[in-house]
Amino acid sequence: MTASVAPVSPAAPASHPLAAPLARTAVTLMFTVNGLLIGGWGGSLPSLRDKLAVSDGQIALMLFLAGIAGITSMQVGGRLSDVVGARRIALVALPVLVAAVVTLGLADSYPVAVVGAALLGLGNGAMDVAMNAIGVQVEQARRRPVMSSFHAFFSIGNLLGAAAVLGLAAAFGLAGGAIVTPLLLTLAAVAVVVLVVLVRVAPTAAPVEHRDAEGGRIRIPRAAYVLGVMALAFGLSEGTAVDWSSIHITDVARVDPTTGAVGLVAVSGFMVVIRLFGDRLVTRFGRRAIVRFGGVSAALGYLAVTLVSSLPLLVAGWALVGLGVGMIAPQVYAVAGHLGGGRVLAVVVTFGYAAFLAGPAVIGFLVRHVGIHHAMAVPAVLCAGIVALAATMPREDSDISRRRETDPLA
Structure with a gap:
């Protein structure tokens, strides 16, 4: 069979581009900015509810739609990551996530917020799978574990995104629905800067084949x-x-x-x-x-x-x-x-x-x-x-x- 995703082993070339410190830094940035946007979204939900004057049930529906969109996007993004490389999927998904945050920040009605939530699910689902996939390839090239540190920086980004609610409130005296737009637009601007950096430094992840020696397609393993x-x-x-x-x-x-x-x-x-x-x-x-x-x-x-x-x-x-x-x-x-x-x-x-x-x-x-x-x-x-x-x-x-x-x- 064709072993396209090789595990970490002593035979892995230390000079591989994915083994370079810059590659690890780039993937760390992916996890951090993803956590930052998702944390900001979660932290802004009570304020968004006040701004739009909607019920908890309507917020729950938004979360449900974001979840369904995310699950769908994960399936598509995972398979496309194998076909065209995880880097491309991550760099396409991040702008979708940014667009979602901007839409939610500027939303002045519940239907617009629902669109933003669906976009957020689509962007986050594909980026989640893609950044994990490229993280695994960095780990393979480095020949030692790095996945825990990537997830640590997602958690750090998540905390920073949620904490930004308190920071803006304290710095500018904002409260309730008034904080949603400046918060989410600020986080989106930070994400755009990170995206520009990632376009330049994110490592190329190899496509992954799932075929055996005879060319037949290998099923997903049990x-x-x-x-x-x-x-x-x-x-x-x-x-x-x-x-x-x-x-x-x-x-x-x-x-x-x-x-x-x-x-x-x-x-x-x-x-x-x-x-x-x-x-x-x-x-x-x-x-x-x-x-x-x-x-x-x-x-x-x-x-x-x-x-x-x-x-x-x-x-x-x-x-x-x-x-x-x-x-x-x-x-x-x-x-x-x-x-x-x-x-x-x-x-x-x-x-x-x-x-x-x-x-x-x-x-x-x-x-x-x-x-x-x-x-x-x-x-x-x-x-x-x-x-x-x-x-x-x-x-x-x-x-x-x-x-x-x-x-x-x-």
Whole structure:
């Protein structure tokens, strides 16, 4: 068979352009600007609701349409990344994402905002898969893990985008709907500058063939769907942590909402920290061990928040959740990319993205029926399942090529 996406191995040429520091910097910029725009969008939603005078149900519909557009775009973008190269898809998707943010910033009616949300889903879905695909090729060329650091800078960008709401409010005395336009247009301008830089420095990612020695098309490997199930589990767990941690602490510890926000701070902060150190840990212990440890950490964190009620212990529990889920996604996505390029990434990222979007709603249903304390047992069980499924992952990236050579559908 044609092994077009080779794993990291000692045979990889160190002089490959994708191994250069500039290539890593360019991909880091992609992840950062993507996180910045998505964080700004998320942080602006309450203000956008005020500006347009719409209901929570209408905001939910916008989020749903953005999610559907994103899932569709992931499938198309993943396959096109293999055909024409991930660089091109990322550099086409980013202007779509910028256009979406501008549309949302200038929207003066709900229909215009819906168009902006759909554009945001289309741009983000394709860019998400493409930047992960090119990140995997940089990792292959460098012959050592780098995916955790890329995801760390996405998280940093996300935090900066959300924090820009507070920054503009403090600097210019803006509040409510008045902050939406200057916020989103400022972030869009930053993204345009980054886009100009990326056009010049982003590395070229090779197209990926999926044909065997006889020219027949190779089907998506079965292992992709196992990775997809893992993505479902960590997607729901991460989405629950992002959307429910602050509410959980507010209700269980009986504190004011401002204090309760420390839950999301703990989750996000520990996700960034572990991702910054994740590549070193993968080098030392391997992806399988890191995913197992992440699953154990997140499961223990969720178990803790179902059993305790004091503020310090709840914060510690949510910190463990952030530590755990922060480890898992970069490694699962890296294995998917090594296994089969953009089309396998599209499958796995879609599972995770769908669970991230739908999971909090599922948890919300459980909260109404069993209470917020007991509802957190569900992601605890899912994270424990990740520990078990991690046994199917290769210990080393070099094991992936051996699997493909012995069984193309492995």
